[in-house]
Amino acid sequence: MINLKGIKKSFNKSEVLKGINLKIEKGEVVTILGPSGSGKTTLLRCLNFLEKPDGGMVQIGNIKVDTEKATKKEMLTIRKQSAMVFQHYNLFAHKTVLQNVMEGLIVAKRVKKKDARYRSELVLEKVGLKDKLHHYPSQLSGGQQQRVGIARALALNPEVILFDEPTSALDPELVGEVLSVIKTIAKEGITMVVVTHEMSFAREVSDRVLFMDGGVIVEEGTPLEIFHAPKEERTRRFLQRISGDSFFPPLKERVN
């Protein structure tokens, strides 16, 4: 279970998160939508203390931290409850695929090397990369790299996996393979928070959809509620803008 209370964060005096309250149940898949700059990434990063919130409370599992008094040790403990999949993969460049997945297990979880290896191979098989164990990230396509990123997170068996636009750096033809891996693990009951612009994915996979704008959660609901009957004008306009582009050819094209 995840519980956020009154999470606030400012950068150079501009408030990016204006007191976020959010509860996520175990096994729930939550997607976060919202325009660029609305604070989605910052919210994820506050959850695992890559960014230290200015105020509020963060709870993941049984670990509860008052962000204003958080010690380094508490931040590390909270961080070990979660794992993250990055927009730009951020695979360890000097380590092979297998080593990338094993690294966190050995170093942070203190799993024995042999067990770490066994487990990593299993997870890599699940994301379809059993034949790339000894490749370096630079030798993989973006889609393959992101699948390693997912395996790295999955192997840690965390309370929650945080996805920050996991497909937005990928070439269009590679998006599918990554989304299908995420879908598979979503069905296995792993708690996930996914920031994404893939609307059909959000509709299909999420238990709950949040819409963020200007540092607040404007609206939340089931995919059905958000996509078909948004209550807020801001949500409606955002969804229209996102889907509108694909429905109507751009004006310029019609003039020519």
Add this chain to the structure above:
Amino acid sequence: MTIDIPFIWTAFKEIIKSLPITLILTLVPLAIGFLIGLTVALVRIYKTRFLYQAANGYVSFFRGTPIIMHIMVIYYGIPLLIDQVSSKFDLNIQTNKIPIILFVLIALSLAAGAYLSEIIRSGIISVSTGQLEAAYSVGMTKYQAMFRIVLPQALALSIPNFTNLFVGFLHTSSIAFLVSEKELTGAANIVASTNLKFLEAFIAAGIVYWGLTIMVEGISFLLEKKVTSYSRGGVS
């Protein structure tokens, strides 16, 4: 005055005997300097209180003054210091028994530490923050992330800079001849003045240094290719 070409070979054979001293004067300072440089770089990266200012001052001063100054100040300064201390406590240390090479090694190590700290620091900075964040995201501590993820990449990226510094210090060791160290240049100077064939002797010394440099650069090239193979894609 004509050039006595056969004498270049004679001089070469004589000078090359001093190669071990030049190598000691190059390798020892770089090894000690690496430890100093790594420590200082981390102090500067983490902005450790109090130490931070001292580290910055150390790097700035040693990089901002000619290395011959470091050698001279230490060569004249340390014996003076020891004399004072030993006369105060009746230790009876004879400073003139301390081999000169020790002073040179201390001076060069301090200088190497300053230059290496700058190289290591910029190597660390050039590793993307994404690597650090990924390390944190799998639950590593600051220390683990630095030593397991960032530093290995930073050091690999810095190989060309290390090579330049290696060559720089190989050449800088020639200054030691000014405090009558008998390394390559010192040996060349002796050969030159005993035979009054200055040009030939220094040509021979130049060839030795040149050959060494080309070797060092070749080795470094191969090493870099091996160590940074992870960053070259396409072999899938």
Add this chain to the structure above:
Amino acid sequence: MGKAFDPSLIIEFIPTLFHYLGVTLQILAASIFLGLILGVAAAIPRMFKIPILNQLVILYVSFIRGTPILIQLFLVFYGLPAVLQIIKIDVSKLEAIYFVIITYAISNGAGFSEIFRGAIRAVDKGQTEAAYSVGMTSTQNFFRIVMPQALRIAFPNVANSVIGSLKDTSLAFTIGVMDMMGRGDTLISATAHALEVYISLSIIYYSVVLLFEKTLGKLEKYFNRYQKADLSAAA
């Protein structure tokens, strides 16, 4: 060994030694100026792959990169008169400072040629393609598009070389030039206070280096005033 350490002498020596800073700066200015000319001249055969000259420049750069400045200094000091004697020019009466300037110019020239070549290659190929696409000739492209950008790229490296050269001038005294170091030597013979002399010299060198770093840093900022301040802020 010298006499007891006397810190007040450090202050006392500084003005005496500072008086000779001019000689150091003369060596520096002349060798940088000549080095820049030599550097451009040496970069041209490399870039246009002019046969023979290209190989000669590679050899020249390799030799300079491969040998200590002290050895280069001795080679010029003892070698130049021998070479010039062959064509019946007598330079045996030439002052030592000229040998130093020639050596440092040759040394800087090799470094500069590599810096220039690297800078020109570092200019994005797209710039040249864009220049051609608006109808420029290759000469126009070089002088109007590539060179201004290359100079900006080269500047920090040139600045580093200047500071490196400034520190290297401290070796000129080995062939008898009366610069700060040379004067320091005579002070040591006169007073036997070597440590104080070298501390004074360090202070002067350090001050001058700091001044150079500040000034060159300001110039660099000025050259980069149209560049985006911080590229890493993106993404």
